[in-house]
Amino acid sequence: FYGETAGRYLHxxxxxxxxILGAASKLSFHDAAGDENIVAxxxxxxxxxxxxxxxxxxxxxxxxxxxxxxxxxxxxxxxSGTTDKPDVVIKNTNDDATGPSLALxxxxxxxxxxxxxxxxxxxxxxxAGNNQTEYGRVQVLANAVTAGSxxxxxxxxxxxxxxxxxxxxxxxx
Numbered sequence: 001f002y003g004e005t006a007g008r009y010l011h012x013x014x015x016x017x018x019x020i021l022g023a024a025s026k027l028s029f030h031d032a033a034g035d036e037n038i039v040a041x042x043x044x045x046x047x048x049x050x051x052x053x054x055x056x057x058x059x060x061x062x063x064x065x066x067x068x069x070x071x072x073x074x075x076x077x078x079x080s081g082t083t084d085k086p087d088v089v090i091k092n093t094n095d096d097a098t099g100p101s102l103a104l105x106x107x108x109x110x111x112x113x114x115x116x117x118x119x120x121x122x123x124x125x126x127x128a129g130n131n132q133t134e135y136g137r138v139q140v141l142a143n144a145v146t147a148g149s150x151x152x153x154x155x156x157x158x159x160x161x162x163x164x165x166x167x168x169x170x171x172x173x
Contacts, residue, residue, distance in 0.1 A: 104140075112145040118152070127164070135159045137166050143173055 001010040009022040021027060021040070029036040035051030048054065063069060080086040092100040104119025123136035137157040144151035153173040157166040 106142070112142060114142070114144055115153075116142045116145070118142050133159065133164050134166055135164075 003009060003025065005023075007023040008025045009020075010025070011020040011022065012018075013020055024039060024041055026037040026039040028034060035049055037047075037049050039047050039049070041047050078086045078088065090100040090102060092098065104121075106116055106118050108116065118140040120140075121138045122134050124132055124134050127133045135158065137155075139155050139157065141153045141155070142150070143153040151173065153171060155168045155172075156170040157168045159165065160167045160169070
C-alpha cells in the first residue's frame with residue numbers, strides 16, 4: 001500500500017515475516033489526527049506517543065539499553081500497595097571491586113552560588129489526621145563554590161515542633 005506522500009508505504013515482506021512502514025509513516029490509534037501513534041521519526045529513532053497517558057501493564061517490564069535510559073519529567077513516582085514495598089534496588093553485576101552509585105545532581109548551567117542545595121532526601125509519612133508530613137531530611141549544600149576551594153555541608157533535620165517544621169539537628173561541614 002502506498003501513501004499520498006512519496007516514500008511512505010506499508011509493505012508485507014513474506015521472506016522476513018515482517019510488516020514495514022516506510023519512511024516516517026505513523027501507526028495511529030483512535031483517529032488519524034490524534035496524538036496516539038508509533039512513528040520512526042528518523043532512522044534509528046522510534047517514538048511511542050500518547051496524548052495524555054501511556055500505560056504499560058505486565059508482570060515484568062524489561063527495558064534494555066546499551067548506553068542510557070533518560071526520563072525528562074518534573075515528577076517520577078513509584079508506588080506499591082504491597083507490604084514492605086516498593087523497593088528500589090541499584091545493582092552492579094560486574095565481577096570486580098567497584099559498586100553502583102546514586103548521584104543527586106544540581107546542574108546550574110554556570111550560575112552556581114554558595115549554599116545552593118545539591119540534593120535533599122526527605123522522609124515523609126501520614127500524621128494522625130492523615131496529612132502527609134515530613135518527619136526528617138538529609139540535605140547537602142554547596143557551601144562554597146569557588147573553583148579550587150569548594151566546600152560542602154550536610155545537614156540532618158527532624159520535625160521538632162508542634163507545627164511539624166523541620167529543624168536542623170546536626171550539621172557537618
